[in-house]
Amino acid sequence: MSPEKMVYMANQIATFFKTQPGEDTPQMVANHLSDFWEPRMREQLRDYAARGGEGLDDQVRAAVKLI
């Protein structure tokens, strides 16, 4: 998957969960990623975040540490 597409999809998820009540947005994003993203997609996201994660929403950055 192109990094742009991956960043876009991850940020879409964060955008939704940011609107939901509750404190722990990163955990909600992480749960969604763990439930629906295949391991190699999560791996790609982790690697990308580790290399600076340009363009990733802050909530995604926080979520990556929880997946």
Added chain:
Amino acid sequence: MRDFIIPSDDRDMGTPAKQGAPVTLSIDGIDVTVPEGTSVMRAAAEAGVQVPKLCATDSVEAFGSCRLCVVEIEGRRGTPASCTTPVADGMVVRTQSDKVRKIRKGVMELYISDHPLDCLTCGANGDCELQDMAGAVGLRDVRYEAPENGGLANHFTARDTSGEANPQWLPKDDSNPYFSYDPSKCIVCSRCVRACEEVQGTFALTIEGRGFGSRVSPGAAGDDFLSSDCVSCGACVQACPTATLQEKSVIEMGTPQRSVVTTCAYCGVGCSFKAELNGDQLVRMVPYKHGKANRGHSCVKGRFAYGYANHKDRILNPMIRDSIEDPWREVSWDEALSFAATRMRGLQEKYGRRSIGVITSSRCTNEETFLVQKLARAVFHNNNTDTCARVCHSPTGYGLGQTFGTSAGTQDFDSVEKTDVVIVIGANPTDAHPVFGSRLKKRLRQGAKLIVIDPRRTDLVKSAHIAASHHLALRPGTNVAVVTALAHVIVTEGLMDEAYIRERCDWDEFQQYAEFVSDPRHSPEAVEMLTGVPSDDLREAARLFATGGNGAIYYGLGVTEHSQGSTTVMGIANLAMLTGNVGREGVGVNPLRGQNNVQGSCDMGSFPHELPGYRHVKLPEVRAIFESAWGVEIDPEPGLRIPNMLDAAVDGSFKGLYCQGEDILQSDPDTKHVAAGLAAMECVIVHDLFLNETANYAHVFLPGSTFLEKDGTFTNAERRINRVRRVMAPLNGYADWEVTQMLANAMGAGWHYTHPSQVMDEIAATTPSFAGVDYALLEEKGSVQWPCNDAHPDGTPLMHVDGFVRGKGRFMITEYVATDEKTGPRFPLLLTTGRILSQYNVGAQTRRTENTVWHDQDLLEIHPHDAETRGVNDGDWIRLASRSGETTLRAKITDRVSPGVVYTTFHHPDTQANVVTTDYSDWATNCPEYKVTAVQISLSNGPTEWQEDYAAQSTRARRILPAAE
């Protein structure tokens, strides 16, 4: 093969069933008890007494015109027509006496005096009610003869006895490809006209003229059946008692001698049909009266468009090739399966366990789908399984799962008969779910109110005898804003059902939700500029839904196929909970499913993250059930979804695919990306009836079987599990479940199923919502709606009756987020896509039938204003371009679409609307955003470069080497 025994009450009862208090009467000395309002004719039929009749049939209300059904009733004068006389307590009826016999004979004699006596060579010979009734009343002589010197007044001879042309004679109308209208055989009973009105709701037919000059006439003067409003549903043909309206297949092949009840393989309505045959030759498909989804009705696809099953394009032998540049080579099943198995195993060895996967078919049976996902999980040892629901109703699964606790539609189709206000959002049922559309229209004609939320003016907005109270013609992509604004009005005006919410929903979550929707930024006035929906209209619509009685919401892919598809589904669930409209008849949230078995394919664990019964693969207790049943370890990680498979293929980590009954190259968005993904794979196995578009990139082709050629079950949009019964042997030699089993065994699985019922037993043993389902139960009950288990042994017509499946209904915050697919100077118009009645999905089936007479190419609908500014005239070739690609097609200028919006269908591969659609998708499920693409159009001279390249590639990819001698 054992034919399903048609229940004895398949008889025509004369008039429709009624509901009411019991009434007891005596008919020919037999006491019978029937509901109040029942006709004497129907009561007699219940008692086993058939009263002769011609103008009555139980699909339409009684008319009382033929006078053949007269009876005597003690204490009443004269001889009333039994069809129009309601029963009364203590009534004593005699259906046979000298008096009524004489009347009937007289009536019959008059009918026959104006009817040709060519019974032996007539298309309805042996299946003609006029013939039957002539026999039943004992007609032996017709005294009315034509005068010798002309002046013959009849309708059935082209020339009178003096040789002059008979002005009353009309030629046969053969314009419809599937049935003929022969006016010379018409008895003007009006059954066809009433069926068109009452059953189908199209009002295409009328009785023209008066008295002896009365004729059945389609449309306006000068119309024939094809040019009229007729939608070819077949209701008139079904209702006709003579050969006047007759299937051409019966005229050609003769009267069918046996029948098997089965289920249509087109849309998610899941109509039951009687497949009527001579030997193993299918003569016609007749809607089955006791089918609980369709109640005896049908549409042009299920009724007539089955010719693809014998089309010359069908591939009947397995084929393989080393490279997609090579021509196909026909080989034995063994060679093809061993080639496929060796390649797939080789890929796993080289690239890893997760480098291959499957796509299950939403057109195949539950049993077949179950086996394909089992192939991935138990033989490939990964969860790389997905299905076309990914690109249609995956947001329904997520959205309803979050709010209600299960991804099921809440109602049965009968529920529409009890509804008072209907919201139809992002769905076009008269085209895409026609039989449900007819049932809805019937309820609307009885007075139910309708709110249509759709960018396009669909037929439901206004057509014969129905009109929507409100058409909210929103801008594509603004569903969430509109649905949230509806909730805003309901909450801020205090129209919600607080008692219901307190009892059934989480009150704290509701309060958070109420605070959210009450914010003025969600008011209709605030979002009007964004959505294009006038705020007054939106407010009125919200009030109507909240206060108009039983409120039901029906929705389709116009809801799901958006960046915020899942959010809109949640918004719809919120609306239903807010107004107390879940858990009883006449209400509910009703996803209209696209394909015949898209519900079933989801139920059967086709999604990569969940095992059968919607249980996540991460749950060890669920995996344990399957691990013990299958004797393998199940991967606890979710697999790849279809778009992810394609991305991984382009990246080089996904290499092999078994794709059953699905044409992703045509049906999935961003065709170029799909093609690149497929081209990057080293083993693509296509299992299909035809060399579809995806097969252009395949290395193995396994021939498939049609729904007529196998046993199994389909589950329709109401969760109804319907039997599919084999009516003929598979032309390719094997049912699809057998092919999957052979492939699995070639990879070392060791499966030993000998009948699909064994697969259903395995489903029942592993999946709680199916625990009570087996073929014996389906044989006994005809069909059953899941959940069907110890708690619900007869199945579950209505969900969430005593409370939501998840416990408390959960209100979700639905913040509108604009899609990034925005119009701008380069692409100033919004394209949205949909279906048309006569074609189905990618058209693989319907394009191979006579249905092409109604729709032989995809057209681009464009508003006159947008057309004018671009110099486009109706019928011009135009170029349709987006940031993804471009194609050409012809323009159709219409004000059905608003200015700024264009619309097309995606039924034809040479147009390929999906070259234009983008890779944006639903945030939760990756369901593609088919319904919003920013485009530009301009005049064109002909096909684009892409279309030409594609056509050349297709031709090259479809070469088949002549079989070796």
